[in-house]
Amino acid sequence: MQTGTALIYDEEMTKYKLLWVDPACKIEVPERLTVSHEALVKNGLVDRCVSVPVREATDADILLVHSEEYLEAVKKTPFMTLEDLMEFTQQYGDVYFHPNIYHCAKLAAGAALQLVDNVMTGKVRNGMALVRPPGHHSMRSAANGFCVFNNVSIAAQYAKQKHGVERVLIVDWDVHHGQGVQYCFEDDPSVLYFSWHRYEHQKFWPQLRESDYDCVGKAKGAGFNINVPWNKVGMQNTDYLSVFFHVLLPVAYEFCPDLVLVCAGFDAAIGDPEGEMCATPDIFAHLTHLLMNLADGKVCAVLEGGYNLTSLAQSVCQTFQTLLGDPTPLPVNLDGPCQSALESVHCVRSAQKPYWSCLKHAADLPTFELSTKRIKVVEEEERTEKVEEEKNTEEIVWPDPPKRVSPCVRTAVVLPDGVDCPDGCKRFTDLHPDPLLGKKLENILKDSNDSDALSTLSSLTALIEKMETNKICNGLVLVRDVSMAMMCVVQHAASLNKRALIVCVANEAIPIDLTDDGKTIMVHFSSKESEEQKGKYYIPVCLKKGCSDTSGIMQAVLGLVLPLGYQYNPDLVLLVRMPDCRISESVWQQLIGILQGLAQEHTLVLMQENEKASVTPSASTLLGNPAPRLGPLQGPQSDDVEALERLRQKLQSDWTLLQTTAPDSR
Numbered sequence: 001m002q003t004g005t006a007l008i009y010d011e012e013m014t015k016y017k018l019l020w021v022d023p024a025c026k027i028e029v030p031e032r033l034t035v036s037h038e039a040l041v042k043n044g045l046v047d048r049c050v051s052v053p054v055r056e057a058t059d060a061d062i063l064l065v066h067s068e069e070y071l072e073a074v075k076k077t078p079f080m081t082l083e084d085l086m087e088f089t090q091q092y093g094d095v096y097f098h099p100n101i102y103h104c105a106k107l108a109a110g111a112a113l114q115l116v117d118n119v120m121t122g123k124v125r126n127g128m129a130l131v132r133p134p135g136h137h138s139m140r141s142a143a144n145g146f147c148v149f150n151n152v153s154i155a156a157q158y159a160k161q162k163h164g165v166e167r168v169l170i171v172d173w174d175v176h177h178g179q180g181v182q183y184c185f186e187d188d189p190s191v192l193y194f195s196w197h198r199y200e201h202q203k204f205w206p207q208l209r210e211s212d213y214d215c216v217g218k219a220k221g222a223g224f225n226i227n228v229p230w231n232k233v234g235m236q237n238t239d240y241l242s243v244f245f246h247v248l249l250p251v252a253y254e255f256c257p258d259l260v261l262v263c264a265g266f267d268a269a270i271g272d273p274e275g276e277m278c279a280t281p282d283i284f285a286h287l288t289h290l291l292m293n294l295a296d297g298k299v300c301a302v303l304e305g306g307y308n309l310t311s312l313a314q315s316v317c318q319t320f321q322t323l324l325g326d327p328t329p330l331p332v333n334l335d336g337p338c339q340s341a342l343e344s345v346h347c348v349r350s351a352q353k354p355y356w357s358c359l360k361h362a363a364d365l366p367t368f369e370l371s372t373k374r375i376k377v378v379e380e381e382e383r384t385e386k387v388e389e390e391k392n393t394e395e396i397v398w399p400d401p402p403k404r405v406s407p408c409v410r411t412a413v414v415l416p417d418g419v420d421c422p423d424g425c426k427r428f429t430d431l432h433p434d435p436l437l438g439k440k441l442e443n444i445l446k447d448s449n450d451s452d453a454l455s456t457l458s459s460l461t462a463l464i465e466k467m468e469t470n471k472i473c474n475g476l477v478l479v480r481d482v483s484m485a486m487m488c489v490v491q492h493a494a495s496l497n498k499r500a501l502i503v504c505v506a507n508e509a510i511p512i513d514l515t516d517d518g519k520t521i522m523v524h525f526s527s528k529e530s531e532e533q534k535g536k537y538y539i540p541v542c543l544k545k546g547c548s549d550t551s552g553i554m555q556a557v558l559g560l561v562l563p564l565g566y567q568y569n570p571d572l573v574l575l576v577r578m579p580d581c582r583i584s585e586s587v588w589q590q591l592i593g594i595l596q597g598l599a600q601e602h603t604l605v606l607m608q609e610n611e612k613a614s615v616t617p618s619a620s621t622l623l624g625n626p627a628p629r630l631g632p633l634q635g636p637q638s639d640d641v642e643a644l645e646r647l648r649q650k651l652q653s654d655w656t657l658l659q660t661t662a663p664d665s666r
């Protein structure tokens with residue numbers, strides 16, 4: 001299994017800066033790179049990465065995206081006088097040139113190519129390049145928005161041409177719209193470009209009509225360009241996650257990319273003068289994690305923006321820690337998305353509905369949107385250039401990101417004799433069995449002197465306690481009676497006053513009645529509608545074709561289990577696979593991989609002892625290896641989607657992160 005996280009950085013890229021007065025450009029300073037790199041050093045992250053050297057992009061590399069005349073013009077800038085540089089800069093928007101910026105722009109693009117080479121040839125699993133000048137605004141023949149060459153666009157073309165990559169997903173979480181990337185690939189179905197960006201109904205820079213949600217790509221590229229406009233500032237963690245759960249991830253899994261490139265701009269974080277958003281740096285740990293089970297984990301992040309030196313450095317560290325496999329931090333009290341974010345999610349899903357089967361049941365455009373479309377045209381004339389008043393974001397403060405400590409044992413296993421312990425795992429037995437356990441479990445145990453059942457259950461309960469004290473990250477247990485073991489875990493977690501999210505894949509009803517105290521939530525995948533109501537914390541997901549239905553399971557995991565799980569914020573995730581369910585191994589691994597974003601990766605996998613063949617693949621994902629790709633997903637069964645919608649409608653008043661449509665409140 002491929003491991004290793006590349007860090008690509010060279011201090012040469014700090015050696016250019018703004019040489020004259022220009023309020024729009026003064027925030028793009030060399031210190032952006034130095035504070036980021038110093039934070040990585042301070043947190044011991046540089047030593048844990050594979051340092052990969054930069055290289056200069058060649059003319060041929062740059063010409064993958066840019067025109068010869070533009071490249072030739074930029075080549076002249078090192079020899080220009082200050083006056084010439086200022087005059088040369090005039091022709092472009094919100095960007096500046098410097099005698100050394102051409103050199104640095106070649107290094108920034110070359111760094112992205114080095115990252116792609118090392119990931120695609122398997123030298124590392126993933127990585128991030130810390131570069132400047134950034135890239136996503138630069139166009140075929142124009143510099144723009146501090147960008148000279150379009151680093152990520154060049155990397156995408158390079159990956160296709162040199163490594164035969166067929167499908168590239170570009171995730172642009174920078175707070176600005178990377179119009180340069182959109183223009184480059186808008187008619188190209190092999191590159192799916194996703195961007196969210198501060199928009200404020202076209203009032204925010206670069207004030208482009210084509211940054212809105214209804215610009216979905218052109219010709220063969222229709223559907224392969226996804227714009228999520230933020231029409232208000234102050235977006236929070238929950239808004240970002242809502243877009244990942246209900247827009248990006250379902251489409252990304254359907255697209256099934258061979259490679260994921262990230263335009264990793266951190267001006268989407270709190271404190272940034274450009275974004276004026278409120279998402280905290282730890283959100284990038286989750287955004288990164290949610291991408292890491294795509295493309296067999298081949299994720300290449302390239303720095304774009306990020307102008308608050310504190311939140312930038314913190315966000316960079318959060319991203320690297322997740323790329324390195326450290327447990328994700330607990331997502332603190334997420335309430336649902338704000339009304340404006342919900343409108344954007346609603347509009348994007350309906351605009352993209354014709355192109356993606358995972359969205360074929362999405363709601364149509366809200367009626368107010370149709371009416372305001374006309375109003376916006378009227379505003380077009382009235383739009384006055386929003387004067388970029390000096391934003392004073394200095395006084396904004398936020399808590400330091402939580403420490404993310406990897407337990408000394410990553411994956412513990414409790415296996416029957418004769419089943420080998422997978423590499424990297426640690427066999428676990430309970431050294432101090434609780435003599436009263438039989439008594440405590442008598443309501444569950446059929447006969448309390450069944451010694452090896454008792455020993456398995458005592459290992460199980462001891463394992464849970466080791467996870468709660470963060471001695472062990474996650475665990476895999478094979479048992480004879482899965483239902484009984486599940487009830488034992490539920491009871492024990494409750495006795496520890498720990499919240500448990502149970503995801504149970506089975507093919508028919510299961511004998512469990514949940515307490516109604518909310519300490520335990522169960523999502524039960526099955527092929528039969530369960531008639532009896534088992535309380536509001538029991539959530540039956542019925543799939544007509546049962547658990548062999550990959551699309552059905554993934555639709556429910558991304559659109560229901562994840563949002564609900566993130567909002568519930570459990571201390572423990574229990575993944576139960578009933579003996580008879582026919583879930584495919586790779587979907588099972590995706591389930592394990594995706595849900596590790598919760599509960600600081602305290603996932604307990606429970607299977608029947610005859611599932612020996614699943615021990616190694618399940619353990620591999622628990623160890624942090626990416627789950628295998630599922631292949632491009634077909635559409636889910638219509639009646640399953642309708643059942644899921646009904647379920648969502650029923651639950652979303654309690655679990656607001658499940659919402660995908662804005663109430664027609666206008």
Ligand SMILES: CC(O)(O)NCCCCN
Pocket residue numbers: 024094134135136137145146147174175176177205265267274304305306
């Ligand atoms: C890379 C970037 O997206 O952060 N550049 C932002 C330029 C803003 C100009 N007003």
Ligand SMILES: [Zn+2]
Pocket residue numbers: 174175176265267274304305306
């Ligand atoms: Zn930006």
